[in-house]
Amino acid sequence: MGLRRVAIVGAGITKFYRYAQETPKELAYEASKMALDSCGMTLKDIDCVVLGTAPDAFDGVHMNGEYLIDGAGGYKKPYMRHYVGGGTGVLSPIHGWFHVASGMFDTCLVVAEEKMSSAFPHPAGAFLTIFDHTTEQPLFPTLIWIFAIEMHRFMHRNGYTKEQIAHVAVKNKANALDHPSAQLGAKITVQDVLNSEMMAYPVNRLDISPTSDGAAAIVLAAEHVARRVTEKPVWIDGIGYCLDTAYWCNRDLYYPDYVEVAARQAYQMAGIKEPSKEIHVAEPYDPFTYKELHHMEGLMLCRRGESVKMLLDGVTQRNGNLPCCPSGGALGVGNPIAATGLMKIIEIFLQLRGEAGKRQVPGKPTCGLAQAWGDLMQVGTVVVMRV
């Protein structure tokens, strides 16, 4: 293919929880240090640093990327921040891939940090200004409302019920019990989801991922460095990302075209023809229960309208044929926006290395996928990894 090969050689992740005592810098430091330690590297070995963090309004710091420089290890280094809203986490390794694949750098530290709880009383306030100033903001929409619209449309077109979709929360929160960083691991039932507080029909409280603080980091290296640093490099074989129009009211929300377009880019690059067979483990983004199913369809891991069947048949369980969110996902581990995406990358990294401990999926997977989504239901970011 002619592209320079890039591998993930190390990873680190903080605990996800609400009201972290650490400052955003400290969270970023903790994750970066863990990632460097995991592959026996120091900042001296790092050529450049990229940082992913979503809106500045969470941390309440203008030019948040600048503020986080020393926490993320970017001091006196080429350091660049990027973002695409909720898709930032999975965009981070993509931006890092460009740094290394371009040949300009051999190693890259990729850091994603989010501290949502400093937005008080609730970070939902930071989302009030994501809407168009003329056509939408006067209606005072909230994030949950627009996702309720999307979920409703998704259910209607495919004939899904709330009970069926609630199984996603049951599965992911149970998976999260085995994740050391998890914020909301729990044994719950479908009834618990349906009985939880109604936020905006059809979204109940347990359909939503929590507010979280946390950070994650990975180390990327070019092939000649990766082979020296570790015996088990995990290669980034496919990347894809795109944004749909900001005028989301003009789209049919039942199907995520943006995820499909991004997935096709990644599959083409990785030479994947039949994703449902060639992908062994997947981490679709699940900030809401229905989103995991929505994204599985967009990622072409199943046909349109068949994701619920897969879920109910147990195919997406950790011991199923195509485990989805074996980490526990955003619903279980927590959702510090940018860090969640990178947490998913790290989960696939560990699964492919066979180092996921209690969360390990059976059958020695060799090809995995992580995906994130964000903005006004318009971003798809996809990374395909192989050992």
Added chain:
Amino acid sequence: MINQVAIVGIGTTGFRATTPDVSYRELTYEAAKKAYLDCGISPKEIGAFVATSEDFLEGYSISDEYSPDQLGAVLKPIYTVPGDFIQSLGSGVMMVLSGLYDIVVVQALSKASNMLTKPYMIEFAMDPLYARQLRELPDYVAGLDMARYMFDTGTTKEDCAQVVVKNRRNAMFNPYAAHGCDLSLDYVMSAEPVSYPLGELDISQHCDGAVVVVLARGDVAPSLTKKPIWIRGISWISDTPNLERMEWGKANYAQLAAKKAYAMAGIKSPRTEIDFAEINDEFSYKELMHMEALGLCNPGEARHLVRDGFTEIDGGLPVNTMGGVMGVGNAFEANGAHLVLSTVLQLRGEAGRNQLKDVHTGLAMSWRGIPTNTGAVVILSN
């Protein structure tokens, strides 16, 4: 880096002090359309896009949402870099070098006139635990830095004022500049002090406008334009974000970034190999400080060069020939964009009355403003 990535198209709205007639999306649209026409491409042919924006300046959370439509980037690879335009340009260059895309578009925009409380906005960039508690308007940081720089190098207020006079005069003949003006040295010197020694006219004024640049891989570039401008070296460096730890009176970020960019471009002696420079002069003294940090002259020498007219358009080392940030206007993240624009115009021979004769290599350098210590350098050749 030789003949690998070129700027094949550039489009701009020009910069104005205020733009009540257009929205920020229309600004980008106009610049994008001009850039695509400049190299005769349609958005369909573009592989990927990089947008530049900072949330607080745009007035949106996750402002990247509104980047794709007006660039023609719907359902195309696009992300946003909240940094200076030259950093985004670096991101675009890496995308081309990676081999994934032939053509990449980079955009930056300023709608500063929408912001009614700019100093308070910038105050939000200060460390929330330590610096923000001082409750001072942020220009004091520049005042302190300027005092230290003047003390270290023997620069006087008059030397700094000379930078303002030169740059704003150069901007008078740049149709894209917002703040061209013929000022006298005395007038600049007697402006109201803001934070001693920083006077009101030592501070650049804001402007609105957008720039879109089309990058192409070396083998594709000649088919798109007759005048490709080659990117020979590009680098970006972040020094400490903490005021307590920064080295006052020094621009380490510019020095480190320049070192890397020169190495990439194979430039051993910047003084002789760089024909002209478009560098960030958001505050008057910054031009002098950056000239020294970039190795275009010795420490303490910049003041002599500016006083002797060596940095004028007809001098030996023209600096900010199109007005710089002082003359074109302070466009926040788009500062790098109009500095690159000026460099490209000079190298293409399209700079009108300010055109330099016989120039082949130009340097554009930007800084992210108070309170950061982040800068980026790009070296361009025709």
